[in-house]
Amino acid sequence: xxxxxxxxxxxxxxxxxxxxxxxxxxxxxxxxxxxxxxxxxxxxxxxxxxxxxxxxxxxxxxxxxxxxxxxxxxxxxxxxxxxxxxxxxxxxxxxxxxxxxxxxxxxxxxxxxxxxxxxxxxxxxxxxxxxxxxxxxxxxxxxxxxxxxxxxxxxxxxxxxxxxxxxxxxxxxxxxxxxxxxxxxxxxxxxxxxxxxxxxxxxxxxxxxxxxxxxxxxxxxxxxxxxxxxxxxxxxxxxxxxxxxxxxxxxxxxxxxxxxxxxxxxxxxxxxxxxxxxxxxxxxxxxxxxxxxxxxxxxxxxxxxxxxxxxxxxxxxxxxxxxxxxxxxxxxxxxxxxxxxxxxxxxxxxxxxxxxxxxxxxxxxxxxxxxxxxxxxxxxxxxxxxxxxxxxxxxxxxxxxxxxxxxxxxxxxxxxxxxxxxxxxxxxxxxxxxxxxxxxxxxxxxxxxxxxx
Ligand SMILES: Nc1ncnc2c1ncn2[C@@H]1O[C@H](COP(=O)(O)OP(=O)(O)O)[C@@H](O)[C@H]1O
Ligand SMILES: [Mg+2]
Numbered sequence: 001x002x003x004x005x006x007x008x009x010x011x012x013x014x015x016x017x018x019x020x021x022x023x024x025x026x027x028x029x030x031x032x033x034x035x036x037x038x039x040x041x042x043x044x045x046x047x048x049x050x051x052x053x054x055x056x057x058x059x060x061x062x063x064x065x066x067x068x069x070x071x072x073x074x075x076x077x078x079x080x081x082x083x084x085x086x087x088x089x090x091x092x093x094x095x096x097x098x099x100x101x102x103x104x105x106x107x108x109x110x111x112x113x114x115x116x117x118x119x120x121x122x123x124x125x126x127x128x129x130x131x132x133x134x135x136x137x138x139x140x141x142x143x144x145x146x147x148x149x150x151x152x153x154x155x156x157x158x159x160x161x162x163x164x165x166x167x168x169x170x171x172x173x174x175x176x177x178x179x180x181x182x183x184x185x186x187x188x189x190x191x192x193x194x195x196x197x198x199x200x201x202x203x204x205x206x207x208x209x210x211x212x213x214x215x216x217x218x219x220x221x222x223x224x225x226x227x228x229x230x231x232x233x234x235x236x237x238x239x240x241x242x243x244x245x246x247x248x249x250x251x252x253x254x255x256x257x258x259x260x261x262x263x264x265x266x267x268x269x270x271x272x273x274x275x276x277x278x279x280x281x282x283x284x285x286x287x288x289x290x291x292x293x294x295x296x297x298x299x300x301x302x303x304x305x306x307x308x309x310x311x312x313x314x315x316x317x318x319x320x321x322x323x324x325x326x327x328x329x330x331x332x333x334x335x336x337x338x339x340x341x342x343x344x345x346x347x348x349x350x351x352x353x354x355x356x357x358x359x360x361x362x363x364x365x366x367x368x369x370x371x372x373x374x375x376x377x378x379x380x381x382x383x384x385x386x387x388x389x390x391x392x393x394x395x396x397x398x399x400x401x402x403x404x405x406x407x408x409x410x411x412x413x414x415x416x417x418x419x420x421x422x423x424x425x426x427x428x429x430x431x432x433x434x435x436x437x438x439x440x441x442x443x444x445x446x447x448x449x450x451x452x453x
Contacts, residue, residue: 004118005029005046009039009064010053010080015103019051022107023114036064043068047075048121049098049114054081054088062091069096074124076117080105138187143180144328145321149313157181160308161188165279167260169245169305171288172312175362178283179243181310186239191279194238197231202247210252211268214259220269232265236276245305246286246297257301280305315357315364317403322353325361329368330380339372343379347416347452351382354413382420412447415440424451 006028008019013034020030031047033039036059043050050068054061065077079092079100089100098117101110140154160168168185170178179198186196199212207221215230232240242248248256259265260280264273282305291297315322326349330341357363371384414433418440422428430440443449 003027003029004048005031006114007031007033007039007042007047007050009033009050009056011035011057018107019110022111026111039064040067043075044071046072049076049078049117051078051080054079062095065092065095065097074121076121078113078117138183140184140188142184143177144325145318146324147318147321149318150321153181153310153312156310157185158188161185165277166307167279167305168281168308168310170281170283170310170312172285173314173360174285175360176312176314177361178312181312182239182241182281182283185281189279191238195235196239196241197235198241198243199231200243202244206249206252210255214255214265214267216268217270224269230267232259232278233274233276235278239279239281242280242282244284245282246284246288246291250298253298253301257298257304260304315360317401319353322364323349325364326352326368329365330372333369333372337372340378341372341375341380345379345381347420348380348382348385350413350416351385351387354410354417355387411443415443415447416449419449
């Protein structure tokens with residue numbers, strides 16, 4: 001690791017010299033600046049720690065401190081003051097100084113302080129690197145699928161991620177990838193190194209949810225024996241993901257609205273406004289517009305959340321993505337379970353593509369997981385996927401998807417499934433489909449279906 005860099009800022013040459021030579025002896029890379037202007041110029045080029053004289057010819061240390069911190073919040077600043085004024089010290093700490101030292105100082109004391117301060121940077125950088133490496137599983141390509149809807153979603157997420165922090169509303173059935181989209185968005189954005197906080201609005205009773213979100217002051221309610229920061233506060237700089245927003249009670253809807261409009265909130269039982277910078281991503285499997293009409297969801301909050309709406313299509317509307325998704329999960333579970341599935345048979349794939357997937361990608365993932373746990377061989381065949389009736393319930397309840405479907409492909413798949421289910425007994429298969437034997441024979445020929453060896 002390269003030696004840490006230290007910038008010594010003081011207008012007195014003797015002080016600069018004594019600090020510089022001692023710190024250089026300790027193995028640091030040391031730079032000097034005589035004025036605030038010089039100091040800022042050097043700090044902008046990147047430096048780990050600044051020893052900053054409070055009194056400079058062209059500015060005061062506090063102003064320089066603020067600018068250094070603004071430029072790079074990770075730069076550590078130790079302030080050197082000639083008079084031990086508590087007020088100055090407090091002010092300095094408030095603006096992010098790591099510490100302050102009174103002049104005349106003891107060089108050994110400075111060396112120790114610098115060493116300790118730099119340890120915290122190293123630690124902070126480690127955490128950051130760790131967060132960044134954890135971020136990788138949520139790259140944009142983690143959203144699998146070539147369907148236009150998926151490509152459009154990736155492009156949209158990328159665009160939103162590049163922006164500062166507009167609110168996003170994700171709508172879609174359970175299992176369509178709302179959680180995934182929220183994480184991908186967070187990790188594709190500048191906010192990636194800051195927290196991603198996640199809460200399911202339906203999981204907690206109202207009062208608990210409020211204090212989880214906004215925090216509370218000591219004594220705010222019975223049992224609040226100390227102050228607690230809420231998720232929104234802890235997510236500062238990052239993203240808050242509010243899942244199942246449609247279940248939020250009206251009182252909290254009002255509080256959330258205020259927060260979205262003013263970027264400020266009060267802790268429960270508190271009177272001070274707390275300002276934070278977070279991106280709010282909300283998700284719901286309900287039709288919020290419908291909820292608004294029914295008077296269950298505030299229309300003003302709906303409009304405030306709906307700045308960037310993203311609708312995730314159900315899996316049955318993008319059946320052509322199934323092979324890609326299946327292969328993605330086969331790869332994943334191959335490495336997780338140390339299996340070697342090399343092939344998913346065309347008949348199995350056809351079966352998966354003919355099913356309605358009411359539980360969407362989550363259900364598909366579970367089906368692949370179960371199949372892989374159960375199979376001993378190296379391929380997945382139709383019998384490894386005992387799927388439920390899905391969307392094709394008895395009667396004429398199969399609903400034509402909004403995007404339409406390829407009738408012949410479905411017909412082929414149905415005939416294939418009927419044959420598999422009846423063990424290639426043509427009479428039984430025909431009965432399952434409401435056909436006679438001639439009709440099913442005709443289709444077996446037409447689709448070139450073959451009984452597996
Ligand atoms: N397009 C996709 N590509 C890959 N995996 C997906 C996709 N959509 C959903 N998943 C996976 O399916 C599962 C359910 O997704 P999730 O985001 O939890 O859905 P939701 O929050 O909408 O209920 C997760 O394991 C998720 O990683
Ligand atoms: Mg979810």
